[in-house]
Amino acid sequence: MARHVARPDPRAHWLLLLLGLFVLLAALSFNGLVTNVGGGSGPSDAPASPAPRQAVAGGPVLRLDGPTPVTRRMPARTIALTFDDGPDPRWTPQVLDVLRRHHAHATFFVVGARVDEHPELVRRILAEGHEIGSHTFTHADLTAVPRWRAGFELAWTRSAVAGATGREVTLLRLPFSSVTTSLTGPQYQALRDAAGSGHVGVLTDRDTKDWQRPGVPAIVRAAGPQDGAGAVVLMHDGGGDRSQTVAALDQLLPQLTREGYRFTTVSAGIGAPDSMVPAGAGARLSGTALRWAQTGSGWLAAAMNLLLGVALLLGVARLAVQVVCAQLHVRRVRRPRYRRPEVNGPVSVIVPAYNEAANIAATVRSLVASAYPALEVIVVDDGSSDGTAEIVERLRLRGVRVIRQANAGKPAALNTGIRAARADLLVLVDGDTVFQPDTVHRLVQGFADPTVGAISGNTKVANRRRLLGRWQHLEYVIGFNLDRRMYDVLECMPTIPGAIGAFRREVLLAVGGVPADTLAEDTDLTMRVLRAGWRVVYEEGAIAWTEAPSSLRQLWRQRYRWCYGTMQAMWKHRHALREPGAGGKLGRRGLPYLTVFQILLPLAAPAVDVFALYGLLFLPWSALVLAWAGLLLLQGFTAAYALRLDRERYGPLWTLPFQQLVYRQVMYLVVVQSVVTAVIGNRLRWQRMVRTGEAAALVGAGPAPR
Structure with missing residues (x-):
């Protein structure tokens, strides 16, 4: 989308981070040395040569x-x-x-x-x-x-x-x-x-x-x-x-x-x-410094133990809340309190597209093939240079319109589509997303409740054959969709993903359209809707297949933008903390949750990894292996539960241990980079992901492999 001019990103903070982690490891190691002090005397059991006779006999x-x-x-x-x-x-x-x-x-x-x-x-x-x-x-x-x-x-x-x-x-x-x-x-x-x-x-x-x-x-x-x-x-x-x-x-x-x-x-x-x-004065000074270092390393080790304990308690509490809310959400979906009328009014689907030649044809075909009676598709070409608009026009599909505009960014393209839409119900879709035939129908049924202003669909990773794709698949199922069920029950949904979301037209007009002053326009928009007093819900049956980044470099760029943009939106809507109604629920439930689990704990993760390395050096390996296996087993049960809720196969579970060794580190380093960028006041430019067209392979081939 639009490219913002930015000062070069800082690099010194990585050196400072490495230095800080090295100092932390050194301090913890020093504490490990001084706290593993034994006692007793007597000769060693190991055989050794005798000392010279003059010493032994003296x-x-x-x-x-x-x-x-x-x-x-x-x-x-x-x-x-x-x-x-x-x-x-x-x-x-x-x-x-x-x-x-x-x-x-x-x-x-x-x-x-x-x-x-x-x-x-x-x-x-x-x-x-x-x-x-x-x-x-x-x-x-x-x-x-x-x-x-x-x-x-x-x-x-x-x-x-x-x-x-x-x-x-x-x-x-x-x-x-x-x-x-x-x-x-x-x-x-x-x-x-x-x-x-x-x-x-x-x-x-x-x-x-x-x-x-x-x-x-x-x-x-x-x-x-x-x-x-x-x-x-x-x-x-x-x-x-x-x-x-x-x-x-x-x-x-x-x-x-x-x-x-x-x-x-x-x-x-x-x-x-x-x-x-x-x-001498130097010896006394070095002794005092040594005592301070020992005391400080002890405090640091105690603080790290406390941090680990708090993180573990928060993780277990989070899982408990997620499971309870997921069960409540399942019961609500399967056994609704009363039968609502079917929603079958006109729907306008808006597809902002910038250089989406790899997937745009598949996206539009999947929308046109939707089993929904009244549907129009509006593709807004945002100054593409790869023939995106021409590809759509050559399809000559009924009910599809193409609007061209100079490159102005995704929010501008969405707002152009909103102004051009004829229906009162709008579905916003990314240009690399493929819908199933029943997706639109399932997505808009929640509008039977007049208090619902927006609905989030269920985004799934299409390109999951490689290891990186499987990791992202697990993240989408565990981290995103479990959270969305919880947000739905707690009525504090902070983000409707750009890949699939439905809105009332009156709601979008009331909040001023899609905002362009953050890089997470989907999160910013969702928070605006909540603060305007509307409910935002999650429809797990409305499935959209999207193409996830296929390389670590692309993943870094995408998540860097997401994380930085989410922090922008959180700061922008911080005043929701003291608001009543739906905005207050966002402020007092959603924002603290995002702060703790998407910013604070990831920021502490490098220190936790250093503490784990310290444990390998100074703690019994059996205890460490048992603790790691226990945490991995807990994650495995969580993942299996989330996969079952999403009706997915359990095959990708074998990648969980490797995800902890690589993927997790990338995610928390993204948070570190985002926080540094925000603190020093740099503005992050838009980083567009290179498309490979794997999502397009879903059209005509049935659902993605699970």
Whole structure:
């Protein structure tokens, strides 16, 4: 149709969208890392080579920044209690209370992610005279991750502690490490790598295995050194239920104190300087930024979970309303309250046509072949350059008129036809649409009700042999026709499709004809009719076969125009929200529905897909597969129900999974593009679809394949 001059469409928003999705995935992945923090210790079950003899036979404190390992032990009757996997908001305060009550000091090997969650506990640990060491940022096994990941684990933990306390840690205990004699070659290498960034390794002499919760007596026995020897004792203040640890500690401290033992930190025990050094401004700033990032990613993940929950509830509620309304609509059609007189008055069919040579002959022939007693067909050629008008004229069909005009757009062509029409009932038809013989008769019967001002027919996809056609066929049956049944019952029909719609002539004249100031003139017109106080209904038996886009590029252009035009019409008729009658039903039922399900949820769809990718990385695959299969099954039941209502075969259902992988993404990207175009104020030009003539094949060949 008419071509509007437009500024070039923006492209930067696609880069911004990709950047935003990348940032979202990165934030969610970061949250996935820090929320999948485990606990416990002990050697891995996987076989590994042993560490060098000097390290295995030495003390539990290892300095590995030189050519040979240097180890240190605790002096006699000196115990360095160490606690791993904290800080924990429940157990760490209880451990600290016990230590304070017995005037003992200890070393806490903290997990960086938990430091960011509970910085106040880390500050309390230092304030009460204890020492802090690193236990990595996510309790990662540094022998099983790439070196770059190991570097981040240590650097992030240092930053987290620096941001919380203003100090940097140098002591390091590897997760899943234990006593010196169980040190493996990979663990030794991980400690040597960490020594390059200034870390001193700390293993243990006595592993209480309290994370296994063996009982308080067993923990006390495992912690006690033999023959007055000194020891580094491993316990836990986080990563699980530590009630046995707290109880055992309360027994162990007074018992060993009576035996002449003293309790101190690792550094003080070996006579080394304070292991924690003041952090620079940069380290403190990076630690604060890291804590904000972790907090923000947690909020983002929570928001995404909420979004998914809301979307799921809305989807289920939408389906329930659609099914209920569809059943009501079926009962209304099959068992009407009273028998209405048959409508058989004159009907004028108006066909606006611009370069419709591929289908126009089939369209006109199908109209002339209608089983309706009084019918005229008006073809308005809107400046076609492919001989559309000449094709119709050569048909020499009775009751068909051709009106030529300079190219002015589809609304202008329709208004020309409306002015030229002789009948009081008008049917508006696209130039690529084929009617069945009973379509016109079925379509106009609703006008027996004097309150009905317009009627929507049932549009079906003719070219459905290819995959893209099948996807659009399912969309028409599920998305469009189920919705139209619902709109009919709720009396808020927002769109009569351009392919098939019937109007009273007086209604069209009263609303000023077909509007030309939006790209969705059919939606704009339908909303005008409702706001004028008329009912708009749906006739499922009035079937029109139309040619759908046969390529993704053509589909994009068509849906881009539809979506953008629908948003224009919604904004134009926003004042219907506070109107009474039919206009109010549109404003308070139809417009919110369109806003939620055609704009807001599609806009959120890219983020939902990113969240699904995040789930593949961090959630159990079994749960994801089960959830995806459940949603697909729900969609399958919906599609099957909609196909049954439209008396269609179930064959295309096999394409549903593939539709979710390709077609759905195209549809929500169309919404993104349309919203951006609307926000920046660009005017979208008319995008005409290239016709292939597949709809024309229906003439003389019976109904389209189902």
